[in-house]
Amino acid sequence: MESGIFHTTYQADMTLRRTHAQKIRVVLLLIAVVIFPFFADRYFLNLANQVGIAIVGAIGLNILVGYTGQISLGQGGFMAVGAYTTGLLTKNFGIPWYLSIPISCFFTALVGAIFGIPSLRLKGLYLAIATIASQEIILWVVTHWNVVTGGVDALVVPNPTLFGERMNTDFNFYWIIWLCVGLTALLTVNLFRTHWGRAFIAIRDQDIAASVMGINLFRYKLLAFAVSSFFVGLAGALIAHYRTIVTWERFTIDVSVLYLAMIIIGGLGSVSGSLFGATFMTLLPAVLTNLGRALKDYIPAIDTFIPYIQQASFGLVIILFLIFEPEGLRKIWNNIKDYFRLWPFSY
Amino acid sequence: MELFIQYTLTGLTNGAILALAALGFVLIYKASDVINFAQGEFLLVGAYIIYAMIAQFGLWWPLGMTLTVILAVGVGITVERLVLRPMIGEPIISVIMVTIGLSSVLQAIVKMIWGSQPKEFPPFIPTDPVKILGATIGADRLWAIGIAIVLLGAFSLFFRQSREGIAMRAVADDQQAALSMGISVKRIFAWAWSIAAVTAAIAGALVANIVGVSGTISSFGLHVFPVVILGGLDSIPGAIIGGIIIGLLETYTGGYIGQGLNQVVSFIVLIIILMVRPYGLFGQQIIERV
Numbered sequence: 056m057e058s059g060i061f062h063t064t065y066q067a068d069m070t071l072r073r074t075h076a077q078k079i080r081v082v083l084l085l086i087a088v089v090i091f092p093f094f095a096d097r098y099f100l101n102l103a104n105q106v107g108i109a110i111v112g113a114i115g116l117n118i119l120v121g122y123t124g125q126i127s128l129g130q131g132g133f134m135a136v137g138a139y140t141t142g143l144l145t146k147n148f149g150i151p152w153y154l155s156i157p158i159s160c161f162f163t164a165l166v167g168a169i170f171g172i173p174s175l176r177l178k179g180l181y182l183a184i185a186t187i188a189s190q191e192i193i194l195w196v197v198t199h200w201n202v203v204t205g206g207v208d209a210l211v212v213p214n215p216t217l218f219g220e221r222m223n224t225d226f227n228f229y230w231i232i233w234l235c236v237g238l239t240a241l242l243t244v245n246l247f248r249t250h251w252g253r254a255f256i257a258i259r260d261q262d263i264a265a266s267v268m269g270i271n272l273f274r275y276k277l278l279a280f281a282v283s284s285f286f287v288g289l290a291g292a293l294i295a296h297y298r299t300i301v302t303w304e305r306f307t308i309d310v311s312v313l314y315l316a317m318i319i320i321g322g323l324g325s326v327s328g329s330l331f332g333a334t335f336m337t338l339l340p341a342v343l344t345n346l347g348r349a350l351k352d353y354i355p356a357i358d359t360f361i362p363y364i365q366q367a368s369f370g371l372v373i374i375l376f377l378i379f380e381p382e383g384l385r386k387i388w389n390n391i392k393d394y395f396r397l398w399p400f401s402y
Numbered sequence: 403m404e405l406f407i408q409y410t411l412t413g414l415t416n417g418a419i420l421a422l423a424a425l426g427f428v429l430i431y432k433a434s435d436v437i438n439f440a441q442g443e444f445l446l447v448g449a450y451i452i453y454a455m456i457a458q459f460g461l462w463w464p465l466g467m468t469l470t471v472i473l474a475v476g477v478g479i480t481v482e483r484l485v486l487r488p489m490i491g492e493p494i495i496s497v498i499m500v501t502i503g504l505s506s507v508l509q510a511i512v513k514m515i516w517g518s519q520p521k522e523f524p525p526f527i528p529t530d531p532v533k534i535l536g537a538t539i540g541a542d543r544l545w546a547i548g549i550a551i552v553l554l555g556a557f558s559l560f561f562r563q564s565r566e567g568i569a570m571r572a573v574a575d576d577q578q579a580a581l582s583m584g585i586s587v588k589r590i591f592a593w594a595w596s597i598a599a600v601t602a603a604i605a606g607a608l609v610a611n612i613v614g615v616s617g618t619i620s621s622f623g624l625h626v627f628p629v630v631i632l633g634g635l636d637s638i639p640g641a642i643i644g645g646i647i648i649g650l651l652e653t654y655t656g657g658y659i660g661q662g663l664n665q666v667v668s669f670i671v672l673i674i675i676l677m678v679r680p681y682g683l684f685g686q687q688i689i690e691r692v
Contacts, residue, residue, distance in 0.1 A: 120495065126494065126495050126498065173673060173676055173677060176676075176677060176680070177676055180437050180494050181631075181676060181680055183494075183495075183498055184437075184627050184672065184676070185672070185673055185676050187624065187627060187669070188669035188670070188672045188673045189673070191665070191669045192670065192673075195662070195663075195666040198662070308624070312502050312506075315499060316499065316502075316503070319496070319499050362513075363510045363513045363514045364510070366506055366507075366513070367506070367507050367511065367514070369506050370504060370505070370506030370507035370508075370509075370510065371507055373499055373500065373503030373506070374500055374504065377492070377499060377500045378485075378488045378500075
């Protein structure tokens with residue numbers, strides 16, 4: 056029976072994973088991620104890829120909303136910037152995808168910082184409303200700047216290739232996506248051990264106190280928007296190359312809401328929370344579809360209702376989590392861990 | 403010139419509907435500090451209920467309208483009791499998200515009952531074209547302006563004269579002080595939500611009459627934001643004037659510039675207003691600046 060975790064050196068105190076159990080869990084997770092594609096069929100690979108992209112996007116949004124406390128409903132717009140930038144670069148200029156994806160990430164970071172300017176004067180719900188405006192403005196530019204983006208028509212992105220091999224199968228692209236997931240998670244976890252990350256958290260907790268302590272609010276809020284948009288752009292760019300077709304419908308305000316739901320259900324201000332939330336919200340509609348198919352023999356009319364059931368459960372899940380477990384899946388996970396750690400005295 | 407009058411009349415009617423939608427939004431914000439992202443869905447529910455009353459059950463329209471209003475009160479109270487009350491005292495992002503979840507649930511329920519296909523709505527307000535100063539406009543649009551003016555007048559009176567209206571203003575001003583004066587804040591919240599649902603139902607009925615019944619009605623929910631920010635989030639006259647300005651602005655840009663710019667111009671105005679005068683034209687200047 057343990058009474059706490061005690062370290063005797065600063066080095067041990069500073070490590071990312073402090074206990075053996077944590078290390079074992081990370082290794083198990085890594086093994087699962089690596090061996091998964093060899094056993095999964097196309098359907099599950101496709102789901103895994105969607106989950107991976109969602110995780111990257113959710114971590115990106117969580118940097119802004121969960122860690123820095125700036126509510127954003129502009130996620131869809133920033134993803135569109137990432138997707139269209141990389142798509143246009145590969146299609147029109149023949150830049151290989153492994154260069155165009157980083158370029159599009161930086162470009163999205165720039166756009167994010169520009170649309171983050173209102174955050175210098177606004178906060179809370181006023182900022183949320185301002186980001187809705189940025190979402191609408193970006194989508195309008197995408198659908199009306201015909202010469203560059205092709206307007207409402209789909210933008211067809213060439214298949215990505217690596218070492219002469221076309222990366223268009225779910226199996227091949229799985230590695231790209233999950234490499235990005237790993238890098239994003241690692242970078243983000245480490246970001247919050249640097250002075251940038253600590254400044255973000257200080258701004259979230261008390262912006263006035265943060266500025267008294269010498270944190271330049273203008274600079275760090277824009278930085279938060281830029282860093283967040285960088286990863287959001289990465290998610291958008293991955294969608295572009297994975298689907299090879301970019302359309303504006305993929306980046307509407309519904310997407311912004313979906314990602315916000317992911318991080319709220321998963322847990323604000325944590326990488327593992329983004330992971331839980333993104334996985335949960337991506338798998339929920341798939342599970343419901345399969346459940347509907349299974350019930351089809353008993354209730355024949357269920358087919359037409361599946362989309363509506365999905366929509367209703369999306370909303371219900373948000374409402375129920377906010378009312379009963381506002382700290383999200385991460386908290387539930389911690390409760391489960393604590394239960395077993397303290398068993399049989401788990402009260 | 404005729405074209406200008408045409409645009410002006412169309413803009414005014416769009417503005418009147420926007421103002422009605424914004425009115426419910428402002429009421430809720432004023433009474434309970436909640437930003438209601440489900441306002442568009444309240445319109446949607448209202449439009450479908452009046453459709454069911456008149457087209458499906460074949461009721462005489464004043465009767466159908468009355469029943470719709472009663473049902474809307476029920477919807478408002480239920481939503482407040484089940485969803486919003488547990489959210490009292492939670493951070494802004496939770497409150498925003500819960501109304502977003504609510505909008506998703508309401509949309510799904512409407513689609514489950516009535517399907518996702520647009521419906522033919524038997525207009526209960528005459529739609530014959532009327533000529534004004536050389537411009538032609540549907541009579542139902544004039545009705546919309548008229549109904550909006552009557553309702554807004556009624557609400558101004560309600561807030562000035564009636565016991566509940568004054569109590570609501572008191573709660574908006576200071577919940578603690580209102581409580582100590584013996585006002586039930588919970589009841590006032592229920593009042594605010596049911597009135598908001600009623601205004602939304604009436605706006606929904608007008609929209610149904612003018613453009614038909616379909617899922618796109620809920621897009622009014624997003625267009626409410628420029629209106630309330632321009633007018634001031636906590637100001638009822640602001641909602642009206644903001645609605646009319648945004649309605650006119652969108653119609654003029656759509657008519658004279660085109661390019662679909664009308665869909666986005668109100669959001670550009672929104673950002674400018676937020677940067678320059680975040681409390682809007684008539685709002686209280688208490689918003690926190692960073």
